[in-house]
Amino acid sequence: MSSEEYPLNNLLIRGIEINYLFVCPTKLWYFAKGITMEQESEWVDLGRFLHERSYFGEEKDVQIGPISIDFIRRGGVIEVHEVKHGKKMEKAHEMQALYYLYYLRRHGIKAKGVLHYPKLNETKEITLDGREDDIEKAIMEVERIESLPAPPRPRMKSICRKCAYYELCWV
Numbered sequence: 384m385s386s387e388e389y390p391l392n393n394l395l396i397r398g399i400e401i402n403y404l405f406v407c408p409t410k411l412w413y414f415a416k417g418i419t420m421e422q423e424s425e426w427v428d429l430g431r432f433l434h435e436r437s438y439f440g441e442e443k444d445v446q447i448g449p450i451s452i453d454f455i456r457r458g459g460v461i462e463v464h465e466v467k468h469g470k471k472m473e474k475a476h477e478m479q480a481l482y483y484l485y486y487l488r489r490h491g492i493k494a495k496g497v498l499h500y501p502k503l504n505e506t507k508e509i510t511l512d513g514r515e516d517d518i519e520k521a522i523m524e525v526e527r528i529e530s531l532p533a534p535p536r537p538r539m540k541s542i543c544r545k546c547a548y549y550e551l552c553w554v
Contacts, residue, residue, distance in 0.1 A: 405475035420547035461494040
């Protein structure tokens with residue numbers, strides 16, 4: 384389905400849902416059903432701390448419809464910036480940023496993305512060009528998973544032990 388055919392009103396999902404799709408579909412399902420465990424997670428607290436203590440003077444926590452962008456820089460091209468703790472889930476980070484770019488483009492705003500890994504002193508630029516189909520497939524997969532009557536069976540990964548949902552999936 385091309386981006387011209389994908390209805391704009393279907394863009395109601397949040398970037399974190401795209402992120403969770405690539406981290407763990409089971410986590411995505413629980414989150415979509417309102418079962419949130421992150422308030423207990425020291426890793427989420429660390430991410431919040433990193434976000435709050437980085438990039439002073441920036442327009443932070445920009446809310447546009449259902450998306451919440453870490454910060455935006457305005458110039459010749461609007462830049463969408465996401466601050467992340469580490470690169471272990473880089474694909475999920477990239478897809479989240481691409482979703483933000485897709486969402487903005489569908490609303491007539493051309494932008495580029497930048498992923499920040501402050502602990503590693505690294506950045507990565509992201510552009511949507513040629514990736515629209517990937518995002519549309521991800522959106523449809525999020526919608527499919529969220530419509531399931533029960534969570535998808537979890538798959539053990541190295542990140543599971545640090546996940547806020549670990550006990551729900553594995554104990």
